[in-house]
Amino acid sequence: MHRLRWGLTIGWLILIVSMFYDPVSAAWTMSDRLFAATTVNGCFQFQGECRPIDPYPMGARLFWGMVLPLVILTLLIFGHEAWRRICPLSFLSQIPRALGWQRKRTISETSWLGRNALSLQWSLLFIGLNLRLLLVNSDRHWLGLFLLLTIGAALTIGFLYDGKTWCNYFCPMAPVQKIYSEPSGLFGSIAHTAPPKTITQSMCRTVDKSGSEKSACVACKTGCMDIDAEGDYWNDLRKIDRKLLYYGYVGLVIGFYLYFWLYSGNWNLLSAGVWNETNQLATLLNPGFFIAGRAIAIPKLIAAPFTLTITTGLTYAIGLWAERQAKQLNQRWGNPLSVDQVQSRLFAIASFMAFNLLFFLGVRSTLGYLPAIAQQSLTWVAVAASSLWLAKTWQRSAQRYNRERDANLLRRQLTKLNIDLTQALEGRSLDELNPDELYALAKVLPGFSQDYQLQVYRGVLRDAFEQHSITARMSVTVFRPLRQKLGLSDELHWSALDQLQTQEPQLFVVERSRQTEPTLRRESDRHQDVTVYRGNAASPSRKTIDHRSNADTTVVRPLKDETSHERDRTNNSSNSSNDL
Structure with a gap:
């Protein structure tokens, strides 16, 4: 993967250089070459004119018509975990860390950016698509400058913030990654059933002197997609x-390719290798629509964002309407599906539509240089991959995910108990038991007292905290279904949590390097259900920063007098969270 990252990054940088100097590729698009544009009249229709097809450098076409579709296909088939490990932009954003220049700041999830990161990334994606229509689609000089500015932004964020802050909070491709790889890619790995201390999916990692991989996660985001993509998906689904x-993304895809027709008056501007509108800056104030043989005097500068806004708004409204209809129908049928599963299936349909629209409107139309059999093969690969992905996603639900995660944690704890399970299992092993059988075993096992149940539950909590998959505040809700199966109350959860925090405070340590004391104090004031301690979690002295280490360290521990409000709130909401 390391070599592949380097190879893709070097290739991308060479492609960017070709945007400014390319004496070679224009010859490939001449009339008798492989990538030559082919039309019936030897010209292409543009706003009522038949313009000649001239040879052109292929840098822009390679990036938009070949590289980007391959990225999207990779996301759908292998999931975000494969792409994020080889993404050149993610790789370049980590250069400051590799050089030891990276500052150790993280973004608070209670800040505006922490709460609105996806909205910001969506806005950047929307702006980026408008820039492509207006400036950088076929004008390779503007495209080269655009890509260099994007790399500069990634390097700046990588210098200012720790971890994968660029990927999690700023990257405009992050929304596309979520759409095509959530809850999992077609061949994505399963993180929630991985063994303890496993470096899952695309989480930050490093290699020690012995050549072994080690986690380098700095907890820059709770519920990180790089640790467990499906867990992050179900957590943020609503x-x-x-x-x-x-x-909205479905409309964004439709509007983007529809605009080429609205702008030129026909569908052939992108097909057959027509990428020779080389001075897009000069066209910004030209008529942006050509409909029914007439140019409409709305500048392209306004027409392009107007088109994307209308189509995005329409599909968003249609999606909300379809969602209401689906949920009402589910209620009339007696709620065979949970609310989350209905929502997830609608999202899966939207992703399936977006992928195939993108392929057939954009990618398929630019493959005219390939033999017919190659075009058909690529078409069938895209349809088959997206269909198989839809079938896989269709079966997933938050309940199924929770059962698999809890059963995996429960199985590991049962193996640690000093109990002979041979007779109870009748020759089967714990690995052969399904989640429901594991729950039943843990609850009715002969001689399995509440002390054993509490020991198992405490082990489950420990493993979850060790994997950085939850926080102390999240745990009471996340593991409520497991407590109900084991017959444990919420009070016993708090008891187990207090005991864990006393015995193993390192599980609750969050390092925030170079963060100031006033910042930590403000965060402590905002969350009244947590107290910041110095050193040992059982210490009665309240402090903000542990000055014994170079990194600022906080230990978060719910106390009985400070968590009563949180406990009451979670207990009162238990009836409304059965689908979690």
Whole structure:
């Protein structure tokens, strides 16, 4: 993967250089060559004119018509975990860390950016697509400058912030990654059933002197997609920005390719290798629409964003309407599906539509230089991959994910108990038991007292905290279904949590290097249900920063007098969270 990252990054940088100097590729697009444009009349229709097809450098076409579709296909088939490990932009953003220049700041998830990161990334994606229509689609000099500015932004964020802050909070491709790789790619790995201390998916990692990989996660984001993409998906499923992302993206794809027709008057501007509108800056104030043989005097500068806004708004409204209809139908049928599963299936349909629209409107139309059999083969590969992905995603649900995660944690704890399970399992092993059988075993095992149950539950909590998959505040809700199966109360959860925090405070340590004391104090004031301690979590002295280390260290521990409000709130909401 390291070599592949280097190879892709070097190739991308060479492609960017070709945007400014390319004495070679224009010859490949001459009339008798492989990538030559082919039309019936030897010209292409543009706003009522038949313009000649001239040879052109292929840098822009290679990037938009070949590289980017391959990235999207990679996301759908192998998931975000494969792409994020080889993404050149992610790789370049980590250069400051490799050189030891990276500052150790992280973004608070209670800040505006922490709460609105996806909305910001969606806005950047929207702006980027408008820039492509207006400036950088076929004008290779502007495209080269655009890519260099993007690399500069990634390097700047990588210098200012720790971890994968660029990927999680700023990258405009992050919404596309979510759409095509959530809850999992077609061949994506399963993180929530991985063994303890496993470096899952695309989480930050480093290689020690012995050549072994080690986690380098700095907890720059709770519920990180790089640690467990499906867990992050179910956790954020109901957020309103997710609906805009999935439903609106379909309209964004439609509007983007529709605009080429509205602008030129025909569908052939992108097909057959027509990429020779080389001075897009000069066309910004030209008529932006050509409909029914007439130019409409709306500048292209306004027409392009107007088109994308209308189509995005329409599909977003249609998606919300379809969602209401689907949920009402589910209720009339007696709620065979949970609310989350209905929502997830609608998102999956939106992703399936977006992928195939993008392929057939954009990619398929630029493959005219290939033999017919190659075009058909690529078409069938895209349809088959997206269909298989839809079938896989269709079966997933938050309940199934939770059962698999809890059963995996429960199985590991049962193996640690000093109990002979041979007779109870009748020759089967714990690995052969399904989640429901594991729950039943843990609850009714002969001689399995509440002390054993609490020991198992405490081990489950420990493994979850060790994997950085939850926080102390999240744990009471996340593991409520497991407690119900084991017959444990919420009070016993708090008891187990207090005992864990006393015995193993390092599980709750969050390092925030170079963060100031006033910042930590403000965060402590905002979260009244947590107290910041110095050193040992059981110490009665309240402090903000542990000055014994170079990194600022906080230990978060819910106390009985400070978490009563949180406990009451979670207990009161238990009836409304059965689908978690």
